[in-house]
Amino acid sequence: GQNIDQPTEMTATEGAIVQINCTYQTSGFNGLFWYQQHAGEAPTFLSYNVLDGLEEKGRFSSFLSRSKGYSYLLLKELQMKDSASYLCAVLNDYKLSFGAGTTVTVRA
Amino acid sequence: KAGVTQTPRYLIKTRGQQVTLSCSPISGHRSVSWYQQTPGQGLQFLFEYFSETQRNKGNFPGRFSGRQFSNSRSEMNVSTLELGDSALYLCASSLAEREGQITGELFFGEGSRLTVL
Numbered sequence: 260g261q262n263i264d265q266p267t268e269m270t271a272t273e274g275a276i277v278q279i280n281c282t283y284q285t286s287g288f289n290g291l292f293w294y295q296q297h298a299g300e301a302p303t304f305l306s307y308n309v310l311d312g313l314e315e316k317g318r319f320s321s322f323l324s325r326s327k328g329y330s331y332l333l334l335k336e337l338q339m340k341d342s343a344s345y346l347c348a349v350l351n352d353y354k355l356s357f358g359a360g361t362t363v364t365v366r367a
Numbered sequence: 368k369a370g371v372t373q374t375p376r377y378l379i380k381t382r383g384q385q386v387t388l389s390c391s392p393i394s395g396h397r398s399v400s401w402y403q404q405t406p407g408q409g410l411q412f413l414f415e416y417f418s419e420t421q422r423n424k425g426n427f428p429g430r431f432s433g434r435q436f437s438n439s440r441s442e443m444n445v446s447t448l449e450l451g452d453s454a455l456y457l458c459a460s461s462l463a464e465r466e467g468q469i470t471g472e473l474f475f476g477e478g479s480r481l482t483v484l
Binding site: 292300301302303304307346348352353354355356357358359360 | 400411412423425472474475477478
């Protein structure tokens with residue numbers, strides 16, 4: 260089976276940094292994804308990790324440790340538009356399993 | 368380049384009816400997957416298709432079915448609708464260029480919001 264855990268909510272101040280952790284226990288692993296979803300909109304791709312280490316893309320970075328079943332998404336220089344739900348998802352055998360999502364609220 | 372297109376965007380059905388949802392992937396994308404999103408359960412995987420073949424299926428009852436056509440367009444059908452089927456149904460496509468390739472980034476459509484009364 261699949262078990263993917265991430266915090267339900269996080270709040271941070273504009274300009275700050277927030278780290279969203281994701282732990283997973285899955286029967287197989289072909290990669291880990293992070294998606295952003297604004298209320299009422301479809302999820303959009305943020306990052307993809309298949310090897311251990313840090314992937315940086317602008318203000319967003321994602322880290323993966325396969326041996327620990329652990330990933331995090333780092334959001335830097337937070338902006339109000341970053342208020343959204345962030346979904347961790349594990350790919351296994353053509354199936355993408357999502358965590359429940361972390362709602363990030365950015366305050367001025 | 369057009370994105371993933373889902374129709375209809377909104378629909379209302381009553382219990383016992385059936386519904387068919389359509390998804391047109393991004394041109395050139397051969398993999399299409401479907402997800403159900405509800406406030407309580409989050410995003411749940413329904414099924415994934417590549418070249419008209421279902422490669423994986425989620426834990427949903429047999430009332431949920433799907434298919435993919437030769438042009439990569441996909442449909443999903445839910446028969447004998449129940450109140451609990453009310454949800455946002457999302458379709459996503461990805462560029463899987465060959466059989467057996469593990470798909471990468473998914474591109475989601477805006478979804479079809481189904482309400483069952």
